Amino acid sequence: MHSILTVDDDENDQFICTYTIRRFDPDIKVLKAMNGLEALNLLRGTTPDAVILDINMPVMNGFEFLEHYKKEFDTHAPVVAMLTSSHHAADRERALRYDFVKSYFEKPLTPENLRVMSVLLGKEKHRT
Template sequence: MAIGKILIVDDDENDQFICEYTIRKFDPSIVIHKAYDGTEALALLRVSMPNAIILDINMPVMNGFEFLDHYATEFINHAPVVAMLTSSHLDKDRERALRYDFVKSYFEKPLTLDHLQVMKDLLDDVR
C-alpha cells in the first residue's frame, strides 16, 4: 500500500527540502505536509491525521520529545507510523523515542529511500 499522506516535522529548511525531494523520488503521489516545530505539527494534526509522521528531535519552541508527550496525551488515534529522523546518535535518545508505542522507527539523517521503504512496510503491516 502507498504511504498516502506524510507530515514532516523539522525546523531546518535544508532537511525539509531533502525529505521532500526523497519522498517525491520514492512516490510522487504522496501528499506532503510540513511543520517547523512541534506546536505547528500539533495544530496540523488537529485538522488532519497523516498516515506517517517524520519527526526531528532538536527543534525550537517544542522539540520532538515534547511533541511526543503532547501527541500521546492529546490524540487517541495516532498516525500508524511515527518515525524519528534525527542527527542524534545517542542510544538514550533512541531508547526514549522508542518507548512510545506509536514510534515505529528511529532513523539518522538524511532521509533515504530505504527509510521510506521501511515506513511503507510498517504501514502494510498495520493495515
C-alpha cells in the same frame, strides 16, 4: 502511503525529505511543520499515514511533541518515525518507548527509510 507530515526546523532537511519522498512516490502528499507545536496544530485537522519527526527544534522539540501527542490524540498516525542527527542511544531508547513510534532513523531521509515505513504500513513487502 498517501500523506506524510515532516516536522523539522531546518529548511535544508525539509527540502531533502520532500525531495526523497517525491522521488520515492510522487503521489504522496507532503505536509510540513517547523516545530512540534505547528505539527500538533496541523494534526488537529488531519491524520497523515506517517509523521517524520526531528528531535532538536525550537518552540517544541520532538520529545515534547511526543508527550503532547500521546496525551491529546486517541488516534495516532499509523507510523511515527524519528529522523534525527542524534547518535545517542539514550535518545533512540527514549523515542522508542512510545508505542506509536515505529522507527528511529538518522539523517538524511533515504528511500530505504521510506520502504521500511511502507512495510510498517503494510503497503510493501520488506526486501531483505
